[in-house]
Amino acid sequence: MKKKSVIALLLTVILGAMLSACSSGKEKAVEPSATPKEMVEQILKQIEQPPLLELDEKMAKEYYQKLDLALLEAYDIRTPSVNLMSDEIAILKVKDAKDVATVEAAVKQRALDVQKMFETYLPKPYENAKNYKLVVKGNYILFVISEKADEAVKAYDNFFATK
Incomplete structure (x- = not known):
């Protein structure tokens, strides 16, 4: 017993x-102490990219047509300054966890839109756009189109390092 x-x-x-x-x-x-803008800036310092422009609210609505910006607490979206490249980086902080899937779907639609833009136009940016990365960590979403997307993901992961 x-x-x-x-x-x-x-x-x-x-x-x-x-x-x-x-x-x-x-x-x-x-949770990262940096804002999405600070995160993007730090990633871009680590990973060489072509010149990227920061989108204002009006341009963000135009480029991300399916994305309701009201669902976001903060964001930073950078797109090429020249229409001959598909490189893009965005970090979105969603206000409410229940809306992460909705925002993620809108970002996936943006990825498809970029692919469509280049599929009959330029092969290299098209291939680049097909190999985009989308990473969700809590309420944060990283979207990146780049030849160095894997490096960008690693840099992004560092913001969420464990103690």
């Missing part, structure tokens, strides 16, 4: 330790 009690107690302790380890892993994820 004592063996069963000891084993049950031991299993309870092990299970409790495993559960607390799992939940503490989630607590370690940090």
Whole structure:
């Protein structure tokens, strides 16, 4: 009888330790202290890109037609200054977690729009646009079209490093 009690107690302790380890892993994820604009600027300092223009609200609505900017707490979107390139970077901070999927769908539509723009126009920017990256971390969304998209994702991930 004592063996069963000891084993049950031991299993309870092990299970409790495993559960607390799992939940503490989630607590370690940090929300970035930088704004989306600061994040984009830091990424662009690390990764050489062609000249990109920051979109104002009017241009953001024009380029991201399916995106309701009212769902965002903050954002920074940069597009090429020359229409011969498909490079683009955007970091969007969604106000409410329930709207992340809606914003993500709008960004995917933007990716398709960029692809359509280049599919019969220029092959290299078209291929670049087809290989876009979209990364969601909590209420933050990174969208990047770049030959160095993987490097941009790594730089973005650093903003969410665990403590």
